Amino acid sequence: MRAIRYDRYGGPEVLQLVDLPQAPLAPDEIRVALSHASVTPLDCKLRAGLLKAHFTVDFPKVPGRDGAGVVSEVGPAVTDFAVGDRVCLLARHGTQGSYASERVSYADDLVPIPGGLSDEAAASLVNAGLSAQVSVFETARIEAGMKVLVHAGAGAVGGLIVQLCRHLGADVTATCRAANRDYVRALGAARAIAYDTEDFATLRDQDVVFDLVGGETHARSYPVLKKGGQLVWLVAAPVVDRGAEYGVEVTRAMIADRREPVEAILTMVAKGEIVPQIAGILSLAEAAEAHRRMEAGEVTRGRLLLATG
Ligand SMILES: NC(=O)c1ccc[n+]([C@@H]2O[C@H](COP(=O)([O-])OP(=O)(O)OC[C@H]3O[C@@H](n4cnc5c(N)ncnc54)[C@H](OP(=O)(O)O)[C@@H]3O)[C@@H](O)[C@H]2O)c1
Structure with a gap:
């Protein structure tokens, strides 16, 4: 799998594209082949070391708080999801992030993508x-x-x-x-x-x-x-x-990682009640450029995404 990682705090240049071995699945784990991840201000602040007082970063760190893709493998104890399901995911604090071509998750961190909604839209909304x-x-x-x-x-x-x-x-x-x-x-x-x-x-x-x-x-x-x-x-x-x-x-506003609010907003978008906002899409290899743009105030009108697949 391909991923973006950093092994120290610093500027966008600490973000490096790496090849990582695929981890075996535990019985209750789900592998998601990610097509898109969103770039959030928190990713930049964590990388820059601005949140040391609030969050511990375990190096090397794969950044990214969310993403969208398709289930590619499930452990034998998984009942809620099957291979081929389109999902978006929450990458909780302290776990491997979503700037990667795949990620291992638990069912509690996954939300089905409603029919008719693109991966890009879903990734921008998590x-x-x-x-x-x-x-x-x-x-x-x-x-x-x-x-x-x-x-x-x-x-x-x-x-x-x-x-x-x-x-x-x-x-x-x-x-x-x-x-x-x-x-x-x-x-x-x-x-x-x-x-x-x-x-x-x-x-x-x-x-x-x-x-x-x-x-x-x-x-x-x-x-x-x-x-x-x-x-x-x-x-x-x-x-x-x-x-x-x-x-x-x-x-x-206390924003804890929970599936229900994400399910609710995806449903509203699927019904056409609100529209997703996508500022642009860069490749996974351009993660450093994405962080540079965000820190320069150049990202506007929604989420900047990375195409991770
Ligand atoms: N857990 C939490 O508490 C939590 C959760 C989510 C987000 N946040 C924080 O909320 C902030 C926004 O997040 P986001 O993801 O929406 O970021 P974003 O997509 O990067 O949007 C930031 C926006 O700030 C606007 N802006 C900059 N200076 C402004 C000013 N003086 N007055 C009014 N608007 C101004 C910009 O508007 P223009 O594009 O029009 O210039 C830009 O679109 C970030 O600081 C983020 O860390 C906190």
């Missing part, structure tokens, strides 16, 4: 979809008529949050770069505010702000909320909780 589903349905509990501001509305997670909130009947405003205004409006935002030319902080009376940026953007989001509103944040730049001062609830 980690980003999990984050968006949990944030919208479990953390913020968005309802029809709510006024919602979504920061980073053109990103992989933010774009899905925009679509989910619109689907639920919320009144959505999103921030994005000026060139992406039309894009986020097409996703369902009633208003798009360009972070590079406009000031979102003049908004008022929002029920919920989704903060996927942190830092200064987080700090400037408090006056935008009505009293009793909710500021939902995902881990990005560090934040300072000023909820008590402004009379708002500040909640971190």
Whole structure:
């Protein structure tokens, strides 16, 4: 099998394409021939050593949090999946990642891909979809008529949050770069505010702000909320909780690897209720270039994928 690995923290250049021997399967294990993996900001932060305080990286490390492909072999104790099933997978923290031509998984980490959905679409939706589903349905509990501001509305997670909130009947405003205004409006935002030319902080009376940026953007989001509103944040730049001062609830969306939110978002996409967002596709050998683009802020309008097959 081919995989991308790194054996020390560093820049994108530490990512190396290697050939690895195929591991034998334990009775309850499932081998997935991967066609695509997504490149997430977390992959880059882990590789750069920015998350040493939170996550242990066992070197050599194969990066990647998710992927899509087909079951190529099952252990004798496996009952839920069979060879030929199309699946997407969650690669849990501390396990081998998905920047590889195949990966060994357990049934709990696999979600069937609904008919009609491509591998590319599925791969773009696993980690980003999990984050968006949990944030919208479990953390913020968005309802029809709510006024919602979504920061980073053109990103992989933010774009899905925009679509989910619109689907639920919320009144959505999103921030994005000026060139992406039309894009986020097409996703369902009633208003798009360009972070590079406009000031979102003049908004008022929002029920919920989704903060996927942190830092200064987080700090400037408090006056935008009505009293009793909710500021939902995902881990990005560090934040300072000023909820008590402004009379708002500040909640971190806790994104744990679970199949159910992924199943839910795949079903919504299969029904045509929301659309997948794919920023581009590079080859597995171009993983370092993918990380360089992500760290340079060049990845926009969804997930960048690696074709791993
Ligand atoms: N477990 C967790 O807490 C968790 C889970 C998932 C994601 N996250 C974090 O959430 C963040 C977004 O993740 P992602 O996967 O959606 O990343 P992404 O696809 O790379 O999107 C990032 C987006 O940020 C936007 N952006 C940059 N600066 C901005 C600003 N000042 N104001 C508004 N938008 C700005 C960019 O918009 P333009 O393209 O329009 O320039 C870009 O599309 C990352 O920091 C990630 O680590 C945390």
